[in-house]
Amino acid sequence: MGDSHYKILENDKYGRYLVASKDLDSGELIFTDTPFAFGPKPDSPPLCLGCYCPVENTLCSRCGWPVCGAPCEQAPAHAAECQLFAQARVRFQPVDDWTASSPQLDCITPLRLLLAREQDPTRWQQELVAMETHSAARRERPAWRADQVNIADFLVDHCKLGDRFSKELVQQVCGILEVNSVEIPSRGGFSIRAVYPRLAVAAHSCVPNIVHTILQNDYQVQVRAAVPIKSGESLHLCYTHALSPTMLRREFLMESKFFQCDCARCADPTELGTHLSTLKCSKCDNGVILSTNPLDNEAGWQCTDKNCGFKTSGAAMRKMLAVVQAEVDQLDALEPGPAAIEQREATLKKYKSVFHPQHSILLSLKHSLAQLYGRVEGYEIDELPDLVLERKADFCRLMLRVLDVLIPGESRMRGMVLYELHAPIMFIARNEFSAGTITQEKLKERLQEPIKCLEEASRILMREDPQSPEGITGLIAQQSMEQLKASLDAL
Template identity: 75%
Template sequence: MADVCNYDILKNEKYGRYLVANKDLDCGELIFTDTPIAVGPKPDTPPLCLGCYCPVESTLCSRCGWPICGSECEKSPHHLPECDVFSQAIKVRFQPVDDWTASSPQLDCITPLRLFLAKEKDPERWNRDVAIMETHTEERKKRPAWEADQNNIVNYLIDRCKLGDRCSRELLTQICGILEVNAVEIPSRGGFSIRAVYPRLAIAAHSCVPNIVHSIFQNDYQVQIRAAIPIKTGELLHMSYTHVLSPTIVRREHLLESKFFCCDCPRCADPTELGTHLSTLKCTKCDNGVILSSNPLDSDASWNCTDKKCEFKTSGAAMRKMLGVVQAELDQLDALEPGPQAIEMREATLHKYKSVFHPSHAILLSIKHALAQLYGRVEEYSIDELPDLVLERKAEFCRLVLKTLDVISPGDSRMRGMMLYELHAPLMYLARSEFSAGLITQDKLKDRLQEPIQCLSEAARILRREDPISPEGITGNIAYQSMEQLKASLESL
């Protein structure tokens, strides 16, 4: 692919370096592509293959003794450079672990080592793109992870791996900072979560209402950055460095923790999150008001009822604690295998919290988002055996997520594409079921099937930009074929 460059790099006090569009961009237009300077395990991951990043159990590289799934991956270009380092240094083999599924700090040195080896290999790229990256050294020194990084990474590579004559402690400390501040989480070929540093993507400023999206391609982990909505010349390019479907308190905490800044974007500054109510609670004292933060840019600010006569009040600390407890329940739900139980337990959790949270609150919305994908896809709940009421429920959840995305992640995004694909099925089945029950005429049926066709067409347009071997890319191609079939079946009616 030809290298496209539809952006300029500018600099200011607030963002440091940032990107602006240097031409008017259409929705979905490619802005640039970027290749990672280093890819590797995230901190604290369980042992995984250093070639393909799949989980491994007790299989080690025959040369260096570090986790590798088989002989193919021993020769992986990702692994070979560090394999040389480990096999040359005496006794720096991977230490056997009891539990191969538990996180192991031993692998924490891998990605920093790879970033260092990338510097040795291409010092020019390093000086141009990487050396100037933000490291937030002073803030990081105050954190507990600092000490661990010094031990598990800096000392380990210098003392045990004998890299002292090739690099300094200062450089390795800088590398740790570059990774912590700039690396993004990406899926590996097998769908496991790893991290990568993309020099140009790292310059894009954050917003909780992003206007660009990025797609990872498994071939060399190349990333494509596209406009999610039409963008005018000179406008800032914003991506989201946090999960868009999370409430303000959680997003801001995550951004402060991982990116070292306090987000004050319009969404964060608005107690209603731009009217989406992703942070809104129901009032337990009255029926007239809802509970909102008195100042969302201050996580200690009190939360009050919007009804002036209502006395309800709670502290920011109490709110954070409550969200933490409920989030832990959600994490347990997310760990369930897709199946009937995954549906039933989520429905029970929705019921349990429906008098606490606004129906669009991020907690309930993420459960609804999961249910929208589970209904019609797991045993006992396959799409052709869902009663109309449940089809309607699936459609309602899809529409609620889509309506929220219109505000907080407008335009083309993977999540929108996937939700549109999910929405087409209940719409199609409901229309057919009403037709076969004699409730609607054939003309009306043709009319009703226009919406699922529209959903499939939009899903295909968005998702076919993804890597064709990724789950989203596969869904994009299925959406396209289903659309063609549905159109053909309409014509033969």
């Protein structure tokens, strides 16, 4: 591959991995990649196989599988499987509850990968065959058995494709998808999965240095440097949710990617000083509770104050996290409205004495509140008292401090938080000016900060697909910045 921005190396730890082959600026495009295949995630409810919106009782007139309407029957991604299902006379079996997950769609993405292999054998050989599948480890798990029945037996026996694909090949493809695919947003709004052979070569770190953007019309991915990267440094993607605590990140990576992460963040009980996993001590006022060995989920946790001696087990900690997380997940089901704010504030208060203020659970509540204040009925931005505006701004600044360490550089999340931050700062300055507590000169000076927020937010977010929520926010940020600058000039 003659690309001048990166190269592929190989070692024992990562297998194949990517390194920068020149110095890269933050935001610089490193490469683009087209998906080898994309489609529904496992356990999806019935989705349109053209645009991935939820469907109810609408089936393709040719093959009898879910599509939302005539245009999606013609979708290029659906063409090959449509013909195949129609020929084999294998139809989707209607379900009672069209919103419940159904294993029937689990075969679609593996089938698309198998069909893509036939259509592009060269790319399969060059980019897919070498992909890690962790077959030995997968074979030990119940999911292997489910894939064998729902996918391998279904495609080979039921759809009579035995002359084209062996069951071993089907399992290889399931492994490629499980280990290497990434979740991406779709036009229909549901998230789906895709395999990007070059992106998949990037090694994992819990502190990534690259970002990827999906373009929604053809699902191309653009991979950029999030921070300045020196020639020779490796390129790292975060395969898991970067703002979850170490215990949950490592569990997810082991479960779904089959490795024990031992990156600098995982090895540090304080998560590089961000305290995403840290608890307050209920026995003393001096210490906090940290894992004695974050690289071992079974390891005990104890108070940092030597005189306190409070201890608890890894298992107890894991259980407590699960209970509180379930409670927080319920809040995510609330419609954005006054209750969404009030119940989150109540939950924050309830756990204030349990968790460090930057613990992942409290941080995610604060992140949601930063987005809700100013946006829901009864809490409109121009009606918020200064105290609440300050609270919104504080939550945004807290997020930015954590992001600086854990997802450094020009990430989507940073762009969105900066956009949220500009509004309270702007309104506080204007309120103070109207109240006569600051001069016009001071107002002009104070409005430089929201301008900077909008400038950076629009720069980051305008790289996103213009149809995506982030892309739309990027455009709004740019327009707001121009308006704010114009209003300053008019002062």
